Amino acid sequence: MIRFECDYAEGMHPRILERLVETNMEQTAGYGEDSYCERAAALIKQACGREDIDVHFLVGGTQTNLTVIGSILRPYQGVFCADTGHLNVHETGAIEATGHKVIVLPTTADGRLTAAEIRKAYEAHWNDATHEHMVQPGMVYISQSTEDGTAYTKAELEEISAICRKCELPLFIDGARLGYALAAEDCDHTLQDIARLADVFYIGGTKVGAMMGEAVVIVNPALKKDFRYIIKNRGAMLAKGRLLGIQFETLFEDGLYFQVAKHADKMAMQIRNAFEEKGIKMLFDSKTNQQFPILPNKMMEKLAEKYAFSFWCKVGDAHTAVRFCTSWATKEENVAELLEDIKKL
Amino acid sequence: MIRFECDYAEGMHPRILERLVETNMEQTAGYGEDSYCERAAALIKQACGREDIDVHFLVGGTQTNLTVIGSILRPYQGVFCADTGHLNVHETGAIEATGHKVIVLPTTADGRLTAAEIRKAYEAHWNDATHEHMVQPGMVYISQSTEDGTAYTKAELEEISAICRKCELPLFIDGARLGYALAAEDCDHTLQDIARLADVFYIGGTKVGAMMGEAVVIVNPALKKDFRYIIKNRGAMLAKGRLLGIQFETLFEDGLYFQVAKHADKMAMQIRNAFEEKGIKMLFDSKTNQQFPILPNKMMEKLAEKYAFSFWCKVGDAHTAVRFCTSWATKEENVAELLEDIKKL
Amino acid sequence: MIRFECDYAEGMHPRILERLVETNMEQTAGYGEDSYCERAAALIKQACGREDIDVHFLVGGTQTNLTVIGSILRPYQGVFCADTGHLNVHETGAIEATGHKVIVLPTTADGRLTAAEIRKAYEAHWNDATHEHMVQPGMVYISQSTEDGTAYTKAELEEISAICRKCELPLFIDGARLGYALAAEDCDHTLQDIARLADVFYIGGTKVGAMMGEAVVIVNPALKKDFRYIIKNRGAMLAKGRLLGIQFETLFEDGLYFQVAKHADKMAMQIRNAFEEKGIKMLFDSKTNQQFPILPNKMMEKLAEKYAFSFWCKVGDAHTAVRFCTSWATKEENVAELLEDIKKL
Amino acid sequence: MIRFECDYAEGMHPRILERLVETNMEQTAGYGEDSYCERAAALIKQACGREDIDVHFLVGGTQTNLTVIGSILRPYQGVFCADTGHLNVHETGAIEATGHKVIVLPTTADGRLTAAEIRKAYEAHWNDATHEHMVQPGMVYISQSTEDGTAYTKAELEEISAICRKCELPLFIDGARLGYALAAEDCDHTLQDIARLADVFYIGGTKVGAMMGEAVVIVNPALKKDFRYIIKNRGAMLAKGRLLGIQFETLFEDGLYFQVAKHADKMAMQIRNAFEEKGIKMLFDSKTNQQFPILPNKMMEKLAEKYAFSFWCKVGDAHTAVRFCTSWATKEENVAELLEDIKKL
The missing domain is CATH 3.40.640.10 (Type I PLP-dependent aspartate aminotransferase-like (Major domain))
Incomplete structure (x- = not known):
């Protein structure tokens, strides 16, 4: 995970x-x-x-x-x-x-x-x-x-x-x-x-x-x-x-302090961009380390098999907004793997 | 007053x-x-x-x-x-x-x-x-x-x-x-x-x-x-x-305790009925000692010359909801005078 | 009482x-x-x-x-x-x-x-x-x-x-x-x-x-x-x-305000003086409406038959300090009666 | 220090x-x-x-x-x-x-x-x-x-x-x-x-x-x-x-947990014993990591040149009770040095 x-x-x-x-x-x-x-x-x-x-x-x-x-x-x-x-x-x-x-x-x-x-x-x-x-x-x-x-x-x-x-x-x-x-x-x-x-x-x-x-x-x-x-x-x-x-x-x-924050924000924006390229809308227009894609429930379940993220709120019956959070400790290779998996969805 | x-x-x-x-x-x-x-x-x-x-x-x-x-x-x-x-x-x-x-x-x-x-x-x-x-x-x-x-x-x-x-x-x-x-x-x-x-x-x-x-x-x-x-x-x-x-x-x-409350409620309902007979709507459907007529502003100003009551909220530009409050101490003759004045409006 | x-x-x-x-x-x-x-x-x-x-x-x-x-x-x-x-x-x-x-x-x-x-x-x-x-x-x-x-x-x-x-x-x-x-x-x-x-x-x-x-x-x-x-x-x-x-x-x-206070203080001092004339010591040197005679227990019990006062503290085995309190409402005749009874003790 | x-x-x-x-x-x-x-x-x-x-x-x-x-x-x-x-x-x-x-x-x-x-x-x-x-x-x-x-x-x-x-x-x-x-x-x-x-x-x-x-x-x-x-x-x-x-x-x-505590207590008792051997009285009978010798003020000043300890309270004009505190981190060699210095006082 x-x-x-x-x-x-x-x-x-x-x-x-x-x-x-x-x-x-x-x-x-x-x-x-x-x-x-x-x-x-x-x-x-x-x-x-x-x-x-x-x-x-x-x-x-x-x-x-x-x-x-x-x-x-x-x-x-x-x-x-x-x-x-x-x-x-x-x-x-x-x-x-x-x-x-x-x-x-x-x-x-x-x-x-x-x-x-x-x-x-x-x-x-x-x-x-x-x-x-x-x-x-x-x-x-x-x-x-x-x-x-x-x-x-x-x-x-x-x-x-x-x-x-x-x-x-x-x-x-x-x-x-x-x-x-x-x-x-x-x-x-x-x-x-x-x-x-x-x-x-x-x-x-x-x-x-x-x-x-x-x-x-x-x-x-x-x-x-x-x-x-x-x-x-x-x-x-x-x-x-x-x-x-x-x-x-x-x-x-x-x-x-600023370097580690910059790293986290960069990782978060890569994740956001990957979602948006797949046509996924974001709940909030965040440029910081928290990103809130509104995922079709099926897609959310698929991603949840491999990645841990937080439930945020339901958006209609078929979609769910979730939170992906990065930090100073987020590894580039983990993000890269996630980006690949988003592409494949 | x-x-x-x-x-x-x-x-x-x-x-x-x-x-x-x-x-x-x-x-x-x-x-x-x-x-x-x-x-x-x-x-x-x-x-x-x-x-x-x-x-x-x-x-x-x-x-x-x-x-x-x-x-x-x-x-x-x-x-x-x-x-x-x-x-x-x-x-x-x-x-x-x-x-x-x-x-x-x-x-x-x-x-x-x-x-x-x-x-x-x-x-x-x-x-x-x-x-x-x-x-x-x-x-x-x-x-x-x-x-x-x-x-x-x-x-x-x-x-x-x-x-x-x-x-x-x-x-x-x-x-x-x-x-x-x-x-x-x-x-x-x-x-x-x-x-x-x-x-x-x-x-x-x-x-x-x-x-x-x-x-x-x-x-x-x-x-x-x-x-x-x-x-x-x-x-x-x-x-x-x-x-x-x-x-x-x-x-x-x-x-x-119940007698004085009954008196106040009765006085309040007389006031309410008088307003409703003039086609005035009430903000809330109250049967108790507080009544909230939604008065045309002109009418409110007219009444305010002789009676004291509380401002509650504006309802659109032309109307104001106010509160008339009765109590154990409300005098029948004062209510009677108010009822007359409402009729005359 | x-x-x-x-x-x-x-x-x-x-x-x-x-x-x-x-x-x-x-x-x-x-x-x-x-x-x-x-x-x-x-x-x-x-x-x-x-x-x-x-x-x-x-x-x-x-x-x-x-x-x-x-x-x-x-x-x-x-x-x-x-x-x-x-x-x-x-x-x-x-x-x-x-x-x-x-x-x-x-x-x-x-x-x-x-x-x-x-x-x-x-x-x-x-x-x-x-x-x-x-x-x-x-x-x-x-x-x-x-x-x-x-x-x-x-x-x-x-x-x-x-x-x-x-x-x-x-x-x-x-x-x-x-x-x-x-x-x-x-x-x-x-x-x-x-x-x-x-x-x-x-x-x-x-x-x-x-x-x-x-x-x-x-x-x-x-x-x-x-x-x-x-x-x-x-x-x-x-x-x-x-x-x-x-x-x-x-x-x-x-x-x-000052008249009623003066009355109470005067009543209290009469009580104090009566006790002191009997050789009773006071716990505190009070000139106000609260007086604290240190009574021999027997005397205390005797007085308690007719007068209500407050227990304050024990003073040795044989004595008790109590509080006599006067107020705007203390009646002169009640104090007079108390003074008599103190004298008789 | x-x-x-x-x-x-x-x-x-x-x-x-x-x-x-x-x-x-x-x-x-x-x-x-x-x-x-x-x-x-x-x-x-x-x-x-x-x-x-x-x-x-x-x-x-x-x-x-x-x-x-x-x-x-x-x-x-x-x-x-x-x-x-x-x-x-x-x-x-x-x-x-x-x-x-x-x-x-x-x-x-x-x-x-x-x-x-x-x-x-x-x-x-x-x-x-x-x-x-x-x-x-x-x-x-x-x-x-x-x-x-x-x-x-x-x-x-x-x-x-x-x-x-x-x-x-x-x-x-x-x-x-x-x-x-x-x-x-x-x-x-x-x-x-x-x-x-x-x-x-x-x-x-x-x-x-x-x-x-x-x-x-x-x-x-x-x-x-x-x-x-x-x-x-x-x-x-x-x-x-x-x-x-x-x-x-x-x-x-x-x-x-108990080992480190034992160490500190042992160090503290060595200090206490050294003081007592010099005829110094202790303010409290402590067997734990805090010791409170009552030092002649001169002796206290002498020790203060090399060791840090806490002021506790004055005991008469000529003496002061102080606190020596040990912990899991207290080094045996430091205590040994202190013991030597106490002996020499």
Whole structure:
């Protein structure tokens, strides 16, 4: 079985593993106050093109979301989120468990929030005579790339950022797959743009080369205060924090993060192209590492004999949309074999 | 200005006030452990036709909702609720503040949840391979009558109750306006049915004759344990609890609760009939104390000169749905004057 | 049985009841946005000697504590509190339920926090190398008068306020029995001092003449924002808010609040003096409405035949400290009878 | 500088690292549903001598504490904990952030809770007439070994377990350093005893050979339900869960866990003995990997030139108690050098 089910099936990029081996017996301070974390933070600041940001390392995505959101909102505030957003659908109520409503907004057909919907919902709140009886919008959460593999363009991010600043709603970008978005062939922006447009965001490691780890970047000075307290308060402070520092240091010291993302996106686009050449339509127009072909059920069953992929949704009676996912670890020969098999279908 | 804006504009039914005057200087134990609360509970048990239920008195609706829901759910569970439900829309995130997601279900056009939607959502959760990554449905919340003035029939409540029991989801009925539902001309069930079909519910006092107060009735024995602890934990235990006991004693000692509700419903139906005779359509088919005529804007403006009512929503460019609300305190002569004015329109 | 058990055994001051009767059928806006609340707030501002404060009306003490504290602290912060504080002992974990640790500080023998202990604990936190692993002190909570009936002097309040401002810890004064403290024969300060020294405090109604109600006064501008949202979020917004407004209007329009407190304190001091004349020692040096004689067990049993009072604690094998509590409703003739009976012991 | 500051200064045991290298490119299911986690759980069941237990793998200690405690308590309940307990002192309010009070109990001088104190506090709660106004005791938390390096004997654990079962208080044992307790030269019990006496406990990996990871063992069937939901709800579910499985598999497949603990304890006892031979007193009678000599300040300064250790507390003006901590990674030659230097003092 060749697996394209998800982007977290393997361990970690070999170069990271190598660094773990090299550094294993070193003694360092705990809780992220070691020189590896320090250097990793410095490299990320450099990649973001600015020094005036705080960088913290956490272990996982849901943990990061609940920590960041809990650090920003007051008790009666909620977070705007796409109805398909990870926060809303796949975190077992983790955000609500910290006391906050996820306020669902409608999205484009491929899972992106729009500045217009944010403004509309914000104004609707404040124009309502009974607004004190409703959750107050307190921040905006988007994912780059989205759950549907699609990505915001620079113009869209600019627009969203502008409306957020106008409404004084901090913009939080979930970058669990940020690498794949930035490495996409049609991407028109950089990490530096993200660091300019977001108030806080994270650079996902778990799905982009690391064994685990998300690097939180706090840009807005008002959101920096006491962030380490809240990390600990949420049970999210890793004792051997250098494990996170070593990984991000390796990913950012010579661009490895972007290389592995580029590889995954390239593999994904080969798969997409092969499907499209067979006349298969895609559910979403994704240029990143997740591809969603709408397969005739027979064809899906045939492919499932040899390849693992995820069920996404039924499309009529005769078709099914599935997800093929690539990663830093996807092997070229496995993709080549898949391409052959698609051709033969 | 004659007011039909809401059902909590006046103080309390004169007979309650009289009882407050009579009992004012008596000394009683605090925190609901007095003889008035005891007798009120006994009367409510009698009205429910059973002794094996617990009765507690709280001050307000949102307080009651967050206390009851918080007492039932485990941290990763949420509550099924109509998208128009009070919980979801008008409680400033009070339920989420206790850590729980309000899981929104689609409703009928007039705001009622259906057994079919509950079953569908329940099954969708458990059939999903990733269900551990999603909030687990833990209970069902409905309002009788609903925010739209409509009410569930006995058959609908039977169906909902049956599916809840099958799925082991406690059914919680918000009865802030329960009196108005039970007193409606077409109501086919009684308080005893409610006490048979719900696991926990409350009998609203604030909007039905009392100055404040909601009587929580816990039917399901599994939900009774330590309820007074959680009342206190939520800041919902009234020091001079007898103030609540005296009110519910008065409302239930000779059927006053149902009389005042019947009066309000009758007044509301007169208003409805007057509008319908003028060819005005109603937004919802309500038989309770809330009526929602869809008025031509001109007509609305004319009425607004003399009467206060609530804006509900725009219906096209030329019409507006508004809410007329009656209560135990609505005066017959004021309604008569309104009926005249509607005729003249 | 003549009762001296607590200060919330009766209903409400007759003048308040009278006002309820007079205003009962008036129609007002809900949720505290009526003219009674407005006037009550204006009268309280006047009594505090300043206009630049916000006044809100809540129903009960625990509710007020959890609402105010939850509005101030960030998630990793706790509140400094006397080990005997109501927050810590008698609120069923209500503060922790909002996510915050009650950080217990040692007190004087009669239940007062000191500026020295606050400073010490504050410095200990920040001087500890592992402070990020400990709850951060976020505010200070004291009660005036305390659970032991004792009261802070003006100098003590000045000192505490000064250290709080130096440490940027908002000072919150629980005034459930504020009237009794201010009306004490040796009280050297006024409500205006409280309003100058606290960042936020409340004027207790439930125990000082009202049927229920606590008037929160927010002095520190930084704590005012969106307070009505958090009231609603905590289930603490009363639908018929005018019920609270009417009570505080009556209590503050001509000094009734202070008169009833003075009466209670006077009654309490008569009881104290009678005990002391018999050679009975008091557990605490209280000048307010709570008195704690240390009675020989026999004498206690004798008194208990005719009077109700509260057990406080055992003092050796042969003595018991008990609490006699007076209130606005304590009758002079009942006290006279008690004084006689003490003399006869 | 030779470091004895803590037991989490290095990476991971070389055999674990080796296994990471071997398995790195394997593809497995995520979220702990892989064969490594399965096998690690089976090995732990075997080591516990029973099959009827559930095993889950989490990343860190505070995270584990807040997840387990949050899964057990109802909102108005708290957890009994030593005043020196990690929960109470060093988790930045993480337990309170999940809504629960840490109810502090007095301990023995060396940090152990006693069955007598638990019973006393439990009875005090239920005997108090106002118990509904106080946090209800809901479970008991102890650490084996404790923060002071001391350990409960089998008889003490039996007694605590018995009182917990009598009071229906689940017993939760924090085993962050469980290995060091079980490997101590005077330990009179085994992992099987722990699994018999606790309702839920965890086997610490972070401080005993792993790079991270705590293995939660749920013994009491009533506590097993939906535990994976709450792991996810708390942001504690690791995407590449096999990283935890691989570590515990390695630690438990041939007793490595106990070997590394034995090594650390042996090193620690050598240090202790060397100090005692010099006439230095120990602050606590620890037989585990943490030793607390009370050093004359001069001697402390001298040692600090070459060795890193932790400040614990001042003992009079002239002495300071410090902590020397060993681990699986402590090198025999470093200890030998230290012993020499102690002799020379």
